[in-house]
Amino acid sequence: MNDKPLPETLLPLEVDGVSFRHRGQTLLDDVSLRLGHSGKTVIMGPNGAGKSLLMRLCHGLLSPSAGSIRWADGKAASDPDVRGRQAMVFQRPVLLRRSALSNIRYPLALRGMRRQQRTQRALDALRHFGLAELADRPARVLSGGEQQRLALARAWALQPRILFLDEPTSALDPAATKAVEDAVRAFHAKGTRIVMNTHDLGQARRLADDVLFLCRGRVLEHTPAGRFFDTPSTPEAAAFIRGELVW
Amino acid sequence: MVDGNPFAKALELILGLDQVLVGIVTLSLQVSLTAVLTAALLGLPIGAAVALYRFPGRALVVTVLNALMGLPPVVAGLAVYLLLSRAGPLGSWGLLFTPTAMVIAQTMLVFPIIAALSRQVVEDLWEEYREQLQSLGASRLRAIPTLLWDARFSLLTGVLAGFGRASAEVGAVLIVGGNIDGVTRVMTTAIALETSKGNLPLALGLGIVLLFLVAMVNATAFLIGEGAKRRLG
Amino acid sequence: MVTRVRTLAGRIQLRALLVVIITLALTVPAQTGDRYITLASTTSTEQSGLFAHIIPRFREATGIDVRVVAVGTGQAFSIGRRGDADALLVHDPAGEEAFVADGYGSERRDVMYNYFIIVGPRTDPADIAGVENAVDAMSRIAGTRSAFASRGDDSGTHRAELRLWGLADIQPSGSWYRELGSGMGPTLNTAAGMDAYAVADRASWASFRNRQNLVLLFEGDDVLLNKYASVPVSPRRHPHVRHELALRWHRWLLSDQGQQAIAEFRVDGQAVFFPGAD
Structure with a gap:
């Protein structure tokens, strides 16, 4: 891993005819989509639509029951080169029982970075997210907002080409939510491809370049954000935007 | 007996720092701590591996590990005796009636406790950590030390339980150690010996000393664990 | 930085404890020197304190230590038959003779008796x-x-x-x-x-x-009458036994010196074993 920008060999991501079945239930059905080189994609949809599942499939945490997920040059999700250039921030970050600093150093060590470089990179990331003072604090005693920022800093240190965020603010107060949104913009400004799930319509409006609307395991819309919010093409999306109950 | 009070006897033994007693206490600690250390070095990663990997016969392995927690010390002792006896498969090592044989027997007793607990704790933790660790790029193999380290406070309890079992058992060490004066005599076998001599106050006094020692080891580990837990959340 | 110092202190504590444990563990006495024999004997002899009385005298005379595994006579025979002891000191004449006849013991000699x-x-x-x-x-x-x-x-x-x-x-x-x-x-x-x-x-x-x-x-x-006999384990069945050292023990027990050591042994001023070398 080095600090130079990586050559563009990861994106686009092609999801083709992907289904996911679990215990006889079809949770994702024939999903196809393409994620281009840049931008912030927000995945929306009612609970149980399969948003988190789709994200996990893209990130390679799960394998599809049918269909294919291909990165640039046809690379599979399991390709180590592909895995090493992604990061994901979860709804509830899992932090290790060690200091904030060590939490960031850990994945860098997994990538074989030298000890001294690890610490430097981790400190930079902490500083970037205003966590430098907490470097030696055990990660598990930080507040919820601080923990999520630490998770973002950990992703930051990995310098991913693409960042997945799975409802990163659903458990946070407004101040902490703003910090996360700022972080997303910072990642974007640095050229990181963003894919994010959210329930929060306001947040989607603030952040999305394009919206992927999922309902009952199917992709109903994938359009630029402006068009999605102004002229949704499916009744489900329209109802969802009006704040009605959709399932 | 003139001095029939076991508590007075225990106090006298502790304060008197009797040379023989010090030897017995030291050997007890050495044997049991070595056994626990060995069992932990084997049991923690093996338990974690069973937690993380799916393989044919896994359910059987888990069941056997859990069942072995109740292995009677005498049976463990007998197995090690037959193994190390000159007529047994490892007889040429000449280990019977040595402290090493006692360590082996106690390791057999402690290993299932530590491995079974490690399996349980790591499996629960893996449930919580799996996606995050996979996302960060940790393979299952690489996740093992990470999970063990994060579960260290829960695991410490299991290791202490193992130490309790090791230091309290008499059946195994008596058979494989032979209770040889000055060579393989430990607290529990000394207590058994004094009891059979009808020297009940002395036996009970030794028992109190043993209890005290085990309590000390537990308290030390507990305090360190609690302190670290408070700091690390 | 206060927290860092405290974490460090905790870490050092843990490490110190680990070092102590490992040191203790590594110093488990390995098998020392070859100048000893393993004697399978009875609980009665061990518990009376006889061995604590006579073994130091034997050690002084020969430099050989005797490690006593005190068990029932039946188990002592079994230990001997498996080759896990170098000599026996037991009290069951019929069993001892069978032990020698089966080739496990080199000879059986009366050492002492009581009732x-x-x-x-x-x-x-x-x-x-x-x-x-x-x-x-x-x-x-x-x-x-x-x-x-x-x-x-x-x-x-x-x-x-x-x-x-x-x-x-x-x-x-x-x-x-x-x-x-x-x-x-x-x-x-x-x-x-x-x-x-x-x-x-x-x-x-x-x-x-x-x-x-x-x-x-x-x-x-x-x-x-309760006769105790010494039986060295035969090297013919078990070549690894310390037969030379066991023989010196065997002969010492039968010698004037050994017999006298037995005669001098007292429990509460009372003789409980009587020399009886044949």
């Missing part, structure tokens, strides 16, 4: 205190169905007790006859606890401290 005794509750319900001989005493115990605690562990004492029942033509059974499957000490503890009779060896009795109501009721019959 078995019959102990029982002070109240003596079977009234054996004044009887003529041991067989009579056993008959009375069985006849009155008085509680009797038997070793039941195939030890020399147990074998002697069974011999006595045989001489009295009695097959002991019933609720009064309790087979304990324990060593001499535990058997005496149990007998004291339930006011039972028991056959014991004099040495164990002399050093037994938990007598409660138990008293010595019968002694002095020649049929109660």
Whole structure:
């Protein structure tokens, strides 16, 4: 891993005819989509639509029951080169029982970075997210907002080409939510491809370049954000935007 | 007996720092701590591996590990005796009636406790950590030390339980150690010996000393664990 | 930075503890020197303190240490047969002869003797205190169905007790006859606890401290003779045994020096073993 920008060999991501079945239930059905080189994609949809599942499939945490997920040059999700250039921030970050600093150093060590470089990179990331003072604090005693920022800093240190965020603010107060949104913009400004799930319509409006609307395991819309919010093409999306109950 | 009070006897033994007693206490600690250390070095990663990997016969392995927690010390002792006896498969090592044989027997007793607990704790933790660790790029193999380290406070309890079992058992060490004066005599076998001599106050006094020692080891580990837990959340 | 210092302190503590444990572990005494033999012997000899008295004298004379594994005579034979001891000092003449005849022992020599005794509750319900001989005493115990605690562990004492029942033509059974499957000490503890009779060896009795109501009721019959013999384990069956060293022990026991050491041994001022080299 080095600090130079990586050559563009990861994106686009092609999801083709992907289904996911679990215990006889079809949770994702024939999903196809393409994620281009840049931008912030927000995945929306009612609970149980399969948003988190789709994200996990893209990130390679799960394998599809049918269909294919291909990165640039046809690379599979399991390709180590592909895995090493992604990061994901979860709804509830899992932090290790060690200091904030060590939490960031850990994945860098997994990538074989030298000890001294690890610490430097981790400190930079902490500083970037205003966590430098907490470097030696055990990660598990930080507040919820601080923990999520630490998770973002950990992703930051990995310098991913693409960042997945799975409802990163659903458990946070407004101040902490703003910090996360700022972080997303910072990642974007640095050229990181963003894919994010959210329930929060306001947040989607603030952040999305394009919206992927999922309902009952199917992709109903994938359009630029402006068009999605102004002229949704499916009744489900329209109802969802009006704040009605959709399932 | 003139001095029939076991508590007075225990106090006298502790304060008197009797040379023989010090030897017995030291050997007890050495044997049991070595056994626990060995069992932990084997049991923690093996338990974690069973937690993380799916393989044919896994359910059987888990069941056997859990069942072995109740292995009677005498049976463990007998197995090690037959193994190390000159007529047994490892007889040429000449280990019977040595402290090493006692360590082996106690390791057999402690290993299932530590491995079974490690399996349980790591499996629960893996449930919580799996996606995050996979996302960060940790393979299952690489996740093992990470999970063990994060579960260290829960695991410490299991290791202490193992130490309790090791230091309290008499059946195994008596058979494989032979209770040889000055060579393989430990607290529990000394207590058994004094009891059979009808020297009940002395036996009970030794028992109190043993209890005290085990309590000390537990308290030390507990305090360190609690302190670290408070700091690390 | 305060937290950092505290974390560091915690880490050092943990490390220190680990170092202590590992050091303790690594210093587990390995098998030291070759100048020792393993002797399988009986609980009676060990518990009386005889070995603590004579082994230092032997060590002084020869520089050889003796490690005593004290078990029942039956188990001592088994240890010897498996090659796990270099010599035996036991008290079951028939068993010893078989052990030598089967080629496990190189020879059997009488070393010392004492007498078995019959102990029982002070109240003596079977009234054996004044009887003529041991067989009579056993008959009375069985006849009155008085509680009797038997070793039941195939030890020399147990074998002697069974011999006595045989001489009295009695097959002991019933609720009064309790087979304990324990060593001499535990058997005496149990007998004291339930006011039972028991056959014991004099040495164990002399050093037994938990007598409660138990008293010595019968002694002095020649049929109660309890002979201890030394048997070195033969290198023909087990080439690895320390036969040379075991032979020196064997010969020392039979020598004037060894015999005198045995004669000098006292429990509470009382001789409990008598030299008896043949």
